[in-house]
Amino acid sequence: MRKNWDRLQSERIERLGFKRDGQYTLKHKEDNKDKSTVRRYEPISISQRNLLINSEVTKDLPWLFELLKYNKSIINAKLNDLPTDQRSFFIERKQFPVVLAAEQEWIGDPYPVQIYDERVYSCELCGTKIQKLYLIKNIKNSNQLYVGCECIEKYVSGALASMGGKSAIIKADLERRRLNRMLELEENIPGLQEMLNWTPKDYRIIPPKKMHIDFNKIQSDGVSLVNQYVKKKSDRDQIIKLLKEWFFNAEEQRNKIELYILQWENHPLAATKEIIKWLKEHLKERDSKEIIDIIEKNGCITTSTIEHILEHNFLEKVSMPIIRQALDNTGFLIEPNHELRMFNIIDKTNRELFLSLQMSLLINFFRNQISKQRVETIYAEQIIAILQKHGVIVEDMSIQKFLEHFSYYLNVFGYKVSFWNKAYNEAFIWNNKERRFWKVELRKLLKGTKTLYFYRDREDIKVLASWVEGMSTLQRLERVELLNYLKEKSSYINNWFNSLMRFSVEKDKFKNALNEIINVDVVTYVDYDLEAMEKNRGVIL
Structure with a gap:
């Protein structure tokens, strides 16, 4: 069958005045005397023909426009019927500058056109079936053509280069499709995008890590459902239903985190x-x-x-x-x-x-x-x-001085008991067996920077001084040193207590205030x- 078809085609071509010799060749009737003289030509492709009839450049060649308009393909028989000057137009390949000029009239959009149905489309240049439609537009006469991904490249070459090539356009297209789908979802589920982007890290208070993990897991599930909605063309109603359930759970978890942050703010x-x-x-x-x-x-x-x-x-x-x-x-x-x-x-x-x-x-x-x-x-x-x-009169003084006085006054009322209270209290037990130990501890105490924090009464200084005076085990110089030290501290304590007593005339007010202070x-x-x-x-x- 194939051989018979080739033979019939060859006979038809020869009958029309052509012969097959690798390429189509045109033999002029005027040149029958010299059959060896043959001139080659290349026909116009379908995509070039469709481009030319929609371009402005063909207005200068009306015969070419008419030829292309009424002939979907340029066959040799039609060319033989043309006048010599028009036929020589193809023989001398003058159509290619015209095609090039026509191509320069068109610009294309590197992003595909959004398709909302399941129909199969064909490229308006080459006629092949396509999945994505790209739009090219004539800048001179405003004609528009929908083409496929192969035909669009020559019209967006500059855009391709600026955007990083064809792969960059594909990624940008996917992102645009995603944005369009997100707009559809936002209409069905208001606040969806905000929920997907929300994070407790924007707050000053740090919630427990488990709250972070639970919410991040919910967010991941939501992103997965959105991706399914973007990629799939079917079952979208079911995905929207699942997303509404997801949004309810995510909002509940977010409210828990925000409530925690509010409770712990101060x-x-x-x-x-x-x-x-x-x-x-x-x-x-x-x-x-x-x-x-x-x-x-x-x-x-x-x-x-x-x-x-x-x-x-x-x-x-x-x-x-x-x-x-x-x-x-x-x-x-x-x-x-x-x-x-x-x-x-x-x-x-x-x-x-x-x-x-x-x-x-x-x-x-x-x-x-x-x-x-x-x-x-x-x-x-x-x-x-x-x-x-509580009605306690606080004298105007520096913060540091106030705290020193207050710390001492707390000890006066017994609100703090340090290790050295034991040493001080037991130092007054006249037990010869323990006296030596407490004498050493007392000397350490008196040389400390916070020595007088735990005295419960300003008269204790005098009692302590009398006790030191009567300690026969201390050397004379040691007794003098301790007594001078206590005398100096006694004067300081008297001034200290006089200032403290100006806090309030009634100690009960101060005690009532302390009962509240220890609970803040x-x-x-x-x-x-x-x-x-x-x-x-x-x-x-």
Whole structure:
């Protein structure tokens, strides 16, 4: 069958005055005398023909326009019927400059046209079936043609180069399709895009890590459903239904996080970005990572956080100076040679109170490091506000001086008991067996910088001086040294107490104020049971 077809075609071509010789060739009737003279020509392709009849350039060649308009393909018989000058137009290949001029009239859009149905389209240049439609437009006569991805390239070559090639256009097209689909989804589910982009990291308060993980998982499920909607052309109604259920769950989880952030906004033990930033700036990554992980896991400062802060490696670098400052402001005493055994210095009955005070002041210190304020300012302002609320007259004095007086006054009323209280109280037990031990401890006490924090009465100085005077075991020079020291401190204590008593005429007002002060964030959570805290590590104080 194939051989018969080729033979018939050859006979037809020869009958029309042509012969097949690798390419189509045209034999002029005028040149029959010299049959060896043959002139070659290349016919116009279908895509070139369709381009020319829609271009402005063919107006200068009306005969060419008519020829192309009524002939979908240029066959040799038609060319033989043309006049010699028109036939020579194809023989001399003059059609190609015309085609080139026509191509320059058209510009194309590198992005495909959005298709909303399932029909199969054909390229208006080459006629092939296509899946994506691209639009080209004539800048001279405003004609438009829809073409496929192969024909569009020559009309968007500049755009292709500027956008990074054909692959970049494909990616941009996918992104545009995604945006169009998202607009459709936004109409069905208002707030969908906002929910997909929402993150608790934009807030100052850091929620617990589990809340982060749960919400991130929900967000991933939502992104997966959106991708299915963008890629699939079927089952979109079912996907929209699933997305509505997803949006309800995501909104519920987001509300939980926002409620947590609102509740912890002004809490002194809340985990904040400022605290995390401060730890990162003042510690090496290795030292701060474990503490930051605990803070981010719990979403707040817990007992386990403080225990890690009090570890030896961390104390040596940063925490010990902070804790010492916090303790100095509260009146706690730390034996200089036993800083790393802090919990052994504070007796067990007051360890819980110490932990509460220290933790609250430590967090205040973090915050004031960031705001470049002193920790004493916040501490004092809260106390002064409560004192004034209960009618206590607070003398105008510096913050530091106020805190010194207040710390001492707390000890006067027995609100803080340090290790050295025991040494002081038992020093008055006239027991010869223990006298030597307490004499040594007392000398250490008197040489300390915070010596007088725990005296319960200004008359104790006189009693102590009398006791020192009568100690026969002390050398004369030692007794003189101690007495001079006590005399100096006695004068200081008298002035101190005179200033303190100006806080209020009635001590009951001061005591009532103290009962409220120990329940605020500065001196917080004193009613907790220490054993319960130790059993439940990580419980929020």
